[in-house]
Amino acid sequence: xxxxxxxxxxxxxxxxxxxxxxxxxxxxxxxxxxxxxxxxxxxxxxxxxxxxxxxxxxxxxxxxxxxxxxxxxxxxxxxxxxxxxxxxxxxxxxxxxxxxxxxxxxxxxxxxxxxx
Amino acid sequence: xxxxxxxxxxxxxxxxxxxxxxxxxxxxxxxxxxxxxxxxxxxxxxxxxxxxxxxxxxxxxxxxxxxxxxxxxxxxxxxxxxxxxxxxxxxxxxxxxxxxxxxxxxxxxxxxxxxxxxxxxxxxxxxxxxxxxxxxxxxxxxxxxxxxxxxxxxxxxxx
Numbered sequence: 489x490x491x492x493x494x495x496x497x498x499x500x501x502x503x504x505x506x507x508x509x510x511x512x513x514x515x516x517x518x519x520x521x522x523x524x525x526x527x528x529x530x531x532x533x534x535x536x537x538x539x540x541x542x543x544x545x546x547x548x549x550x551x552x553x554x555x556x557x558x559x560x561x562x563x564x565x566x567x568x569x570x571x572x573x574x575x576x577x578x579x580x581x582x583x584x585x586x587x588x589x590x591x592x593x594x595x596x597x598x599x600x601x602x603x604x
Numbered sequence: 605x606x607x608x609x610x611x612x613x614x615x616x617x618x619x620x621x622x623x624x625x626x627x628x629x630x631x632x633x634x635x636x637x638x639x640x641x642x643x644x645x646x647x648x649x650x651x652x653x654x655x656x657x658x659x660x661x662x663x664x665x666x667x668x669x670x671x672x673x674x675x676x677x678x679x680x681x682x683x684x685x686x687x688x689x690x691x692x693x694x695x696x697x698x699x700x701x702x703x704x705x706x707x708x709x710x711x712x713x714x715x716x717x718x719x720x721x722x723x724x725x726x727x728x729x730x731x732x733x734x735x736x737x738x739x740x741x742x743x744x745x746x747x748x749x750x751x752x753x754x755x756x757x758x759x760x761x762x763x
Binding site: 570571574575576577578579581582583584585586587588589590591592593594596597600 | 608610611612613614620622624626627628632633635636642645646647649651652725739740742744
């Protein structure tokens with residue numbers, strides 16, 4: 489069977505392919521931070537850090553909020569997570585149907601045997 | 605598929621796929637999918653909170669189907685309908701889902717191996733946007749979304 493990589497996950501994987509961006513995520517686990525704080529922490533220019541945050545935001549991994557003149561970054565609710573949850577609920581819907589279908593199938597099998 | 609577990613996966617931008625194995629030959633599983641009296645026994649498990657009011661199925665290529673469901677909190681029944689694009693006896697059913705805009709086309713294939721049936725369900729949406737939207741809506745089959753709203757409404761009325 490061919491296994492495809494879910495293209496919906498590409499953005500998340502790409503966002504996490506960079507060491508600085510992984511560092512930012514790790515840093516945000518310990519608390520929210522402004523873009524300038526993150527730029528200092530990772531010895532980068534403000535512009536460079538803004539680009540990284542943009543990529544993480546696109547992937548839904550980071551959310552930002554501007555309060556006054558400061559843009560604060562925090563961990564975002566990942567679209568990846570939303571999608572995984574939906575896929576699991578979709579699976580559960582079919583699994584529930586199939587449990588009932590098992591019973592119908594067992595009845596039919598028993599009847600077929602009885603007819604022999 | 606090594607046991608009877610149900611698996612689901614988004615296999616491309618536009619396609620969801622579900623697999624399951626059944627301990628019966630394909631002709632039996634196929635019969636359960638194509639006989640209205642049997643379909644009503646399993647298509648809406650109790651946990652869904654909905655029941656069949658009517659089940660019309662003309663299972664042949666070009667035939668139509670129409671399922672009407674009721675829900676305790678709903679005044680109006682809800683209809684799900686579409687057309688069978690392709691039907692191959694004991695092997696394959698392809699149908700449209702036309703109750704919603706940008707509905708998927710669903711293919712169920714039945715493959716028999718050593719007396720057991722491997723079922724693959726493929727739900728193909730017309731575009732990436734259509735599947736993304738279905739995921740974003742949080743609804744897995746169209747029913748829950750609409751009926752959850754009714755549940756909320758009923759809860760607010762009795763509160």
